[in-house]
Amino acid sequence: MTAPAVPTARGAGVASDATTFRDVAPGCPVPGGTLVDDSAISGVADGQAAVRGDLAAGPATGGDPGGVSAGQLYELALRAPAARLWARGPDGRRPVPVDLWRGDLAPGDEVLLDACQGPTLDVGCGPGRLAAALTRGGVSALGIDVTEGAVRLARRAGAKALCLDVFGPVPGVGCWREVILADGNIGIGGDPVRLLHRARALLAGHGRILAEVEGPGRPTRVYPARLECAGLTSVPFGWATVGVDGIGPLSGSAGLRVTAVTARAGRYFAVLEPRAEA
Numbered sequence: 001m002t003a004p005a006v007p008t009a010r011g012a013g014v015a016s017d018a019t020t021f022r023d024v025a026p027g028c029p030v031p032g033g034t035l036v037d038d039s040a041i042s043g044v045a046d047g048q049a050a051v052r053g054d055l056a057a058g059p060a061t062g063g064d065p066g067g068v069s070a071g072q073l074y075e076l077a078l079r080a081p082a083a084r085l086w087a088r089g090p091d092g093r094r095p096v097p098v099d100l101w102r103g104d105l106a107p108g109d110e111v112l113l114d115a116c117q118g119p120t121l122d123v124g125c126g127p128g129r130l131a132a133a134l135t136r137g138g139v140s141a142l143g144i145d146v147t148e149g150a151v152r153l154a155r156r157a158g159a160k161a162l163c164l165d166v167f168g169p170v171p172g173v174g175c176w177r178e179v180i181l182a183d184g185n186i187g188i189g190g191d192p193v194r195l196l197h198r199a200r201a202l203l204a205g206h207g208r209i210l211a212e213v214e215g216p217g218r219p220t221r222v223y224p225a226r227l228e229c230a231g232l233t234s235v236p237f238g239w240a241t242v243g244v245d246g247i248g249p250l251s252g253s254a255g256l257r258v259t260a261v262t263a264r265a266g267r268y269f270a271v272l273e274p275r276a277e278a
């Protein structure tokens, strides 16, 4: 998938809530970070109108003044399920499975859930199906995402979630037992080695990264992507795809090694652990 790399910080009120993080990972440093006010999403019946209203009001925070941001179109798709979201990359466009992410667990998700002992950080949690399921199962978990609408939905689903950029201040640096990069989130930022370095810094000493990758024969690619929805096209943002064949070398560049790969339901999951000498 391609997904927004640009935060959309308009609309909803935000409030600090350090208690949430203490609940998730006691003993770790208290975060900065914001929790989104759930009430702001109710009453939004027409997502497209809302996004067009946002556009009329000016460029989104952190967005490109030259057009609609990917974050705005992702917000639109989250608000208006009937509005189909597409990602355009080097192979043309393909649908973005927002409905899947908004729904219950997807086939293969159990590989990630079973591997988590917690505390677990779900990076780019979207509407939070994984973080919510971990929480229901008694595993301490926190979702982070730059998209406010996604964080609201995650919290509604029962997850603890914060509106944060993985490359910015994040709670619990050096404390997480598992860091999840699911649904192609290894592509966040368009620089997988940088993202893996960042994820590695978030881990506790015995921690590991659970990264979903693409299948055999799929190359590692870094490219500008665009989202399309309701007749609108976003400005480009950096994204990447990583195949199971390429995850080893990339991991090595980030001081990690691949300790397991699992294929399930047509999906591929790699476990990455810090190299002893790194």
Ligand SMILES: C[S@@+](CC[C@H](N)C(=O)[O-])C[C@H]1O[C@@H](n2cnc3c(N)ncnc32)[C@H](O)[C@@H]1O
Residues within 6 Å of the ligand: 001, 002, 003, 004, 005, 006, 074, 101, 102, 123, 124, 125, 126, 127, 128, 129, 130, 144, 145, 146, 147, 150, 164, 165, 166, 167, 182, 183, 184, 185, 188, 189
């Ligand atoms: C491919 S979607 C993943 C969906 C998600 N895993 C789910 O279950 O719905 C990518 C997600 O990453 C988020 N994202 C993009 N850039 C991010 C960043 N720098 N930090 C945190 N989240 C980010 C997007 O807002 C989006 O929700």
